[in-house]
Amino acid sequence: MTEFLPPPPATASPPQPAAQPSPEQLAPDGIFPPEGFRGLSAKGLSRSFGSVHAVVDMELLAPAGQVTALIGPNGAGKTTLLLMLASLLAPDTGSISVMGIDPVKDPTVARAKIGWMPDTLGVWESLTVREILTTMGHFYHLPKAGIPGRVEELLTLVSLSPLADQKARVLSRGQQQRLSLARALIHDPEVLLLDEPASGLDPGSRVALRRILRNLAAHGKVVVVSSHVLAELDEIADGAVFVNQGRTVLAQTVAQAADQGRRYCIAALDPAALAEALGNLGVEFSHGTVRAESVLVTVGSEVGAAKLLQDLMAAGVAVHDFGPATGALEETYMSMGVEQP
Amino acid sequence: MTTTETTPSAPGLDTVPGQSNKFRRYMNGISAVMGMELRQRLRSRGWYIMLSIWFVLIGLVAVLTWVSWQAQTNRTDFSYVPPDQLVEGPGPLIFEAVLAFVLFFGLLVAPAFSANAISGDRSAGTLAIMQVTLLRPGQLLWGKFLASWIAALAFLVVSVPFLVFGIIQGGLGVGYIFIALLMLAAELGVVCALGVGISALANRPLFSIVVTYLVVALLSFGTLIAFGLGALLSNGTVLANQTYYKEIVYAPAPNGEVEGEDSQYYPVTPNKADITDENNEYACYGPLVENQTTRTERVAWLLAMNPFVVVADAIPYPSHSAQEQSYYGSGVFESISQGARYSQAGPNATFQCANGKIAPQYLEQDKPLWPLGLGLQLLVTAGILGLAWRALRTPAGKLAKGTRIA
Numbered sequence: 023m024t025e026f027l028p029p030p031p032a033t034a035s036p037p038q039p040a041a042q043p044s045p046e047q048l049a050p051d052g053i054f055p056p057e058g059f060r061g062l063s064a065k066g067l068s069r070s071f072g073s074v075h076a077v078v079d080m081e082l083l084a085p086a087g088q089v090t091a092l093i094g095p096n097g098a099g100k101t102t103l104l105l106m107l108a109s110l111l112a113p114d115t116g117s118i119s120v121m122g123i124d125p126v127k128d129p130t131v132a133r134a135k136i137g138w139m140p141d142t143l144g145v146w147e148s149l150t151v152r153e154i155l156t157t158m159g160h161f162y163h164l165p166k167a168g169i170p171g172r173v174e175e176l177l178t179l180v181s182l183s184p185l186a187d188q189k190a191r192v193l194s195r196g197q198q199q200r201l202s203l204a205r206a207l208i209h210d211p212e213v214l215l216l217d218e219p220a221s222g223l224d225p226g227s228r229v230a231l232r233r234i235l236r237n238l239a240a241h242g243k244v245v246v247v248s249s250h251v252l253a254e255l256d257e258i259a260d261g262a263v264f265v266n267q268g269r270t271v272l273a274q275t276v277a278q279a280a281d282q283g284r285r286y287c288i289a290a291l292d293p294a295a296l297a298e299a300l301g302n303l304g305v306e307f308s309h310g311t312v313r314a315e316s317v318l319v320t321v322g323s324e325v326g327a328a329k330l331l332q333d334l335m336a337a338g339v340a341v342h343d344f345g346p347a348t349g350a351l352e353e354t355y356m357s358m359g360v361e362q363p
Numbered sequence: 364m365t366t367t368e369t370t371p372s373a374p375g376l377d378t379v380p381g382q383s384n385k386f387r388r389y390m391n392g393i394s395a396v397m398g399m400e401l402r403q404r405l406r407s408r409g410w411y412i413m414l415s416i417w418f419v420l421i422g423l424v425a426v427l428t429w430v431s432w433q434a435q436t437n438r439t440d441f442s443y444v445p446p447d448q449l450v451e452g453p454g455p456l457i458f459e460a461v462l463a464f465v466l467f468f469g470l471l472v473a474p475a476f477s478a479n480a481i482s483g484d485r486s487a488g489t490l491a492i493m494q495v496t497l498l499r500p501g502q503l504l505w506g507k508f509l510a511s512w513i514a515a516l517a518f519l520v521v522s523v524p525f526l527v528f529g530i531i532q533g534g535l536g537v538g539y540i541f542i543a544l545l546m547l548a549a550e551l552g553v554v555c556a557l558g559v560g561i562s563a564l565a566n567r568p569l570f571s572i573v574v575t576y577l578v579v580a581l582l583s584f585g586t587l588i589a590f591g592l593g594a595l596l597s598n599g600t601v602l603a604n605q606t607y608y609k610e611i612v613y614a615p616a617p618n619g620e621v622e623g624e625d626s627q628y629y630p631v632t633p634n635k636a637d638i639t640d641e642n643n644e645y646a647c648y649g650p651l652v653e654n655q656t657t658r659t660e661r662v663a664w665l666l667a668m669n670p671f672v673v674v675a676d677a678i679p680y681p682s683h684s685a686q687e688q689s690y691y692g693s694g695v696f697e698s699i700s701q702g703a704r705y706s707q708a709g710p711n712a713t714f715q716c717a718n719g720k721i722a723p724q725y726l727e728q729d730k731p732l733w734p735l736g737l738g739l740q741l742l743v744t745a746g747i748l749g750l751a752w753r754a755l756r757t758p759a760g761k762l763a764k765g766t767r768i769a
Contacts, residue, residue, distance in 0.1 A: 108495055112758035126758050130497060138495045144488030146399065148406040153399075160395035161496035163388050205492070 060121065061085040061244045062107065062213050067116035068268075069102055076102040077113070078268035084246045084261075086121075086212070089239045091259035092248035099268040100248040101141055104215050107246070108138040120213055121244075134162070137211030141218040141248075143198045147191035151182055151201055154190060155208055162209040176204040179234060181227075195222040203231070213244040220251050232258045286327055288334070289316035289343035299337040305330065316343065392498050396506025397513075400480070404514050413472065418521050421464060425525040428460040429453055429532070458529030459694045462543050465522045466550065466674055470579050472518055473551050477511035477558025478575035479568035481755070486568060500755035504559060504748060511555040519547055539678060546674045549737060553670075554579055556744045563751035582740070586669040590706070593662030601656045601710040603717045605649040607633050609641075639719030647716035660709030667703065667736030668743075675699040676733040700732070707732050 062084040069077040077099040084090035094100050105111040107118060109125035109132050118125055125132035146154055152173055159169035177183045180200040185193065193201060199222050206214060216235075220228055235258050239245050249255055255262065264272040288307075290296035293315050300307050300319065307317040321327040331344050404410050432453040481503070484490040493503060526540050558575040565571035633648035640647045666672055675696040705713050708730070713722050 105491075106758070110491055110495055110757045110759060112760045129758060130499075133495060133497055136495070138492075140488065140491060142488035144492055146403060146487075146489055148403045149399065153402065157395060157399045158492075158496065160391065160398075161493060161498050163391065163497055 059083065059085065061088075062118075062120055062246065064103075064107060064118045065116055067103065067106060067113045067118070069106060069111060069114050075268055077106070079270065080116075080265060080268070081270045082107075082246075082263050084213075084244050086244050087239055087242045088260035089235055089245040089247060089258050091255040091262040092246055092265065093250065093252065093255065093262050094248075094265035094271075095250070098265045100265060101217055103265065104138070104217050104246070104248060107213075108136055108215050109133055110138075134209065135212045137206035137209065137214045139202050139206040139214075139216045139219055141221075143195070143202060145190040145193070145198050145201060148189060150187050150189055151177070151193070152186045154201065155204055158205050158208045164209060172208065176207055179207070180204045181230065196224055196227055199223055200227060200231075203234070211243070214238060214246070216245070216247045218249055219247060220249055220254050228254065285318050286321050286330070286344065286346055287316050287318055288341060290334075291340040291342060293317075296334070296339050296341070299334055299339045302337065303330070303333055389499070389502060392502035393505045393509065396493070396498065396503055397510045400507055400510030401513060404476070404510065410514065413475070414517060414521055417468060417472070417518050420468065421461060421522045421525050424464045425457055425461050425528055428457045432456050454529050454532035455694050456529075457532055458526060458539065458543075459696050461522060461525045461529055462547070462674070462696065463671070465519065465526075466547055466671060469515065469518060469547060469551050470554060470583060470670060473511075473515045473554035474558045474572060474575035474579060476514045477508070477555040478562050478572040480507040480511055480559045481562040481751075482565045482568045482571040483562070485566065494755065494757045500752045500757075503755055504563065504751060507562075508556050508559045511559060512552050515551040515555055516548055519544060519551065542678055543674065546677045546733070550670045550674060553737075553740045553744055557747060560744065560747035560751040563754050564747075582668060582670055586665050586672075590662050590665040593665055594657050594659055594706075597658045597661045599656060599658035599661075599710070600653040601714045601717050602651040603654050603714055604639060604647050604651050604719050605633070606645055606715045607638075607648055608645045609643070640716070640721045642721050645715075645721070647719050647721060651719060654710075654714065656710040656714055658709055659706035660711075663703065663707035663709070663732070664735060664739060666706055667732050668739045669703075669736065670740075672699060672703045673733045673736040673740070676703055676731055676736070703732050704730065707735075 062082070064080065064082045067077055067080040067082075068075070080099065080103050082090070082092075082103070092100050092103065102111065106113045107120070107125070109120075109129045112126055120132045121135055123132045123135065125136070146157075149157070155173040155176060156169055159172060160166075164172065174183075177186050180203055182197065182200055182204065185197060190198065190201065199219065203216070203219060206216070214235075219231060219235075223231060232254070235245050235247065239260070247255065247259065262272075263270055288296060288300075296317060297307070300317065305319050307319045309317055319330065321330055327344075331341070334341050334344075481490060484493070494500075523540075523544070526543070530537060530540055554575075557578055558571070561575050561578065562568070562571040565574065633646065637648040638646045667676075676699075678696060678700070680697045680700070711717050715722050
């Protein structure tokens, strides 16, 4: 019984249309219908390098005010996609819109709105932290008088103030990573593209990064984060785009997430009683992949979840754990059947 | 799918600047790139080490030249050359030696500063960070070029004391130093610009540095070889008549005439009426006939591109009309300049008795070759920088094999 681990039905790719659209589940900030969409969008993107098709067909909707996660295995084309979104790489086909601006046609205007943090560290080693940020301010043509203040602000934000006058070469990997984030934020971009921002960060810095990103999203910025630290993303992302082998496999953005219920993890003192009660209620369930004694059910909405819990209590099942399945993104990811090239 | 929506730009980010503002902004971007580059260079120890090695080397050259000149004069004291007819002093010699070595070392050092400017950033992952900002490819190139040029010019500054030493030793005017430094600076600038351009086209610093050195070698030696080979292929003819050397005393035949086959080797004194042109030494006479010669002027442009020729040719040498007889009084650089100008003038001007005219022994300063040479160098440089600019444009279309943008 416990060895039997069927794939979670609701999250298996391709996405299955569910009966009840519930947009608020992955979009707690509100509904973003595509026609009034504001943010970063890309459609039909492809890009090949010689015979290597890095990106075959990708689609992405990253609304303003949300953190959108870009998830996929190594070599899935995440970095290539971000390079195209950052206006560094021209797509072979497809279109990109950065707050309504095409970065291929009008890169200068788009770049003023884009902040990009690459996955490679890339620091000027012999310059100090403050010098690097100041220089970046000049590169973005920020008014000279405002640069020192802005630099100070960012140093505080990423807690690098004590190291402000140290050469970048003496910084640790995590500190360089934070410097890289500050560098991407220097011109207060509306769209923030982060390639593996959490790699190399200590737990404290991860929490700080999460707070910074949530705060940016709360201020109406578009935040796109690529990562494979999935537990991390569960907590900061509002939506996720799954990519594999150059294609968008699953987009749990607002529109698609509406068709998909949320998975809840239920554990009871008596698993058999729980199974029976669920069977009587007509709820399909599967056994969890994380904890053997728990089951996973798909619930259409939070209202549905509350109702289910009430029903289980009414049926006398001793439920001791009832909540959204942790590692939802992780399970989606695992169910994608990712093949490492 | 999405609707275009205008959103206010981030504070302080004015994306549609006015015309004059645009220019100022462009300049600001260049100075930001340059400032960053210079700051990095000034903090690298290698630069200082190279500067001190340079100082010692040039100093050695100056001292050795001076010592060898001293030795030379001591010896000539016993020879038949009266001291007052000697060259003016060790000044020109030291000056030329230092100048030649400064140019030579400069050509060696300049690629080291410039040829990793962009490929180095590319391999360190910092190029894309600059490209994603509002910097334009032109600003990147200008900033990197100016920074590497300034770093190279520091080497010139360090060698100024030795050039001044040469001037103090006598024989040359201050104007010499000034023009020589100007031309050296221009040549270093050309090499730096070439290096920066090549570094934008290459993926790895090592590759761009090697290619830049090869290009410098091509300019320094390749032009000479190409000129030589080109001259072999540039056979032509020139119309000229006979030359009669007045000072050569021919053994006259008893009857005043030379008989048989030897007659061609013993030209008779020409009739006054046949002489088309003459000076103290020789005369041109007789009908114009076609002579086989090398039309060097067709390939002189190759020679002109040589950095040494450009520098040598640009220096104003004192007029030699006063000391017409001392053909050997000129220094190496002046000889280079004269040689290049001879090939540029071609047989029409230099072939003896071409078109019945006496060929001048010394070509005047009024037909400089260096503008052509420097112009061609700049043309090549501009071409490479144009390609570099294309390679730096983003969003990038085609990428070279194995390139990763970031």
